[in-house]
Amino acid sequence: MNTSTIFSRLQFAFTIGYHYLFPQFTMGLALLLVILKVLYLARKEERYNTAVHFWGKIFAITFVIGVVTGIPMEFQFGTNWALFSSYAGGIIGQTLAMEGAFAFFLESAFLGLFLFGEQAFGQKLHLFATIMVWLGTWASGAFIIASNAWMQHPVGYTVANGRLNISNWLEVMTNSWILPQYLHTMSGAVVTAAFMMTGLGAYYLLARRDIDYGRLFVTLGVIVGLIASVFQLYPSGDLEGTQVTKYQPTKLAAMEGLFQTESGAGIVILGQPDVPKGTIDNPIIVPSVLSFLTYRQWTAVVRGLNTFPADQRPDSIEMLYYSYHIMVGLGTIFIAIMGLALLLLWRRRLFQARWMLWILMLATPFPYIANTAGWFTTELGRQPWIVFGLMRTVHGSSPLLSTGNIIFTLLGFMGIYLLFGLLYVILVVFEALHGPGEQAAGATPEESGDLGLLGERG
């Protein structure tokens, strides 16, 4: 693979990976906001609405960073993947453009109403706006998943003059790959938001401040978090696995670290893959489980990497293997943590169990890692294809773009995103430390005198 393609991949991976840190939180949080708003209207307890305002502020900050880091995504297909874009744009452009037409316009209109319209328009409309923001963010996710699903499992096309033409729109929109991937991604987003809410609630309880809110956040976060974590494993994760088994056996073999075809293949829990030798170092393997998970038969034959010619295998098997194992490992730990927390909650011991609150607080960042690792799995596993089975990644990048230009822009993105990350952390920590308790006047600078060009007071 030539260096310009490698750096284009790196830039896309970096910008999309970074971008997705924000939408996964907002998509999940939007659902939690709807739940809080409904609870408020059902129970008429001011605490719930204050919680909506508090998380609404954090939602707004996250949404802004999500929007601005999302802008480059729509354009990078063209800048760095010109040959892919002209080859497949007639299809993948449809789902991406639909996101703009159906999700972005909706979000931009209702977010303002959600953030500023409560007093002027009353509670019913505010609930409506909250629901619309939730639907908008989830619709956005649906179109992105539809685009990615098509690259994983292309359908509804014909080939003419070296270009793909869309031949059946309905088939593209009902691609069997979409639903499992959508469910898995969305519930992953809910896991992130639930852990964030739980983590902050746990912090308040540990710090012995905003106790009422701490309890509310932990309770809601743990309940939603457990449901979503279990849903990640079954059915959504299982459904995804079925798709991969059926259509992408190379991805399956590489992510599981299965080098040789086996009947009754075992599942690798731990171990470091040695790809040139085709072995797993110090492995912990549970026999026959992989065969059962993939084909529902303990003795089924699972094809290993040796079945496929070298140029059909993913090109970074180690990264793929680790991404998948990190995702699954963390997912399992999430179920354990949230399950234990819910048990304690049910026994009315959670709010006193400081050790558990510590675990919940420290667990906050890990869903981000799991979600990112999940995307690494699906994208590295698609390699060496940019459109699975149809176009190789190396044939999709921009033909006249020099490596020097790509490295320049990659470094620029890294610098800007570092700054955005710092700002984001500062702002969210500021809101979190400020707390939901006293609804202060907000960060409104006091009226001041004249400001010069550089803000010096006149």
Next chain:
Amino acid sequence: MPTLWFILVAFMLTMYVLLDGFDLGAGIIHLVAARTDTERRFVLRAIGPVWDGNEVWLIAAGGTLFFTFPLLYASSFSGFYLPLIIVLWLLMARGVSIELRSRFSNVVWASFWDGMFFIGSALLAIFYGAALGNVIRGVPLNPQGYFFEALWTDFNPFSANPGTLDWYTILTGLLAFVALLAHGANFIAVKTEGALNERARRISRIGWLITIPLAVLASIATFFVQPQVYTSFAQRPWGIIFPLIAFVGLLGAGFFNFRKHDMAALLSSGTFILGMLTSAAFSLYPIVLPAVNRAYSLTINNASASQYGLAVGLIWWSVGIVLAAIYFIFTYRRFRGKVTAASSQEY
């Protein structure tokens, strides 16, 4: 069908320039027009509820271009690689400045974002103008329909290998800068009262005065750099309507400015921009990206997607755009009227 999509994509881009144009213009003038913290926050409150929606037009236009003219999308975005990525950085920096400025009551913090908001807005206006200049002037497309252009080369007017920025595109960039400056000033004049309103109107007048010679100059230059323009107007003389629209808009912008009729001035500056953009689109049609070697130019026919794709796209696109129009009317109606101290406390 490709002709229809040519019109629709041009429509979306025009909507983007008209709508985001006034909030870009607001960013250009706010350091001078708004002197106090309160005034600067008035400017942000005027555009705060709408700038994000305005920018969605760009994203939506990009997506629509992608599926209707995949080769044009691929060729132009990869060819203008560096300027386009810089535009993305500016869009990001600017969006963040609008949203973060008023989160802390700290004069250094606020001033930093004020400056960022200005730089982002000003450079975006210039880059957009230069981008249009490039699309009119043409680029060195190869037989496969690709090219790569440096940000600038030697600035030689007769250069065989001009960069994205050369004398002509800098001229169109400056024209865009002053035109959007005046457009944004009109918008701020509409949305505010008192001293801020007066200053905005004065700035709009200055912008208008500079726009006139630049518009004349750029129009004349366009005939020199792109012979297709002459061909288009000769073959389809009715197209003269588009430059006339621009002319009427320009006249109106000045007239209503002097009459202190801010809303009419805003509509006029919008009409001017509309006229200029439609003139450009008309004069290139059916070419969408002219090549230095004429035979390699991208046209609506060789760059467009399949007939079926364009047809099926039209169905959902129509639904989407009607919904978008409803949201927009709703949002703008909700935030109509002057910004006052009683308006939303955000920003």
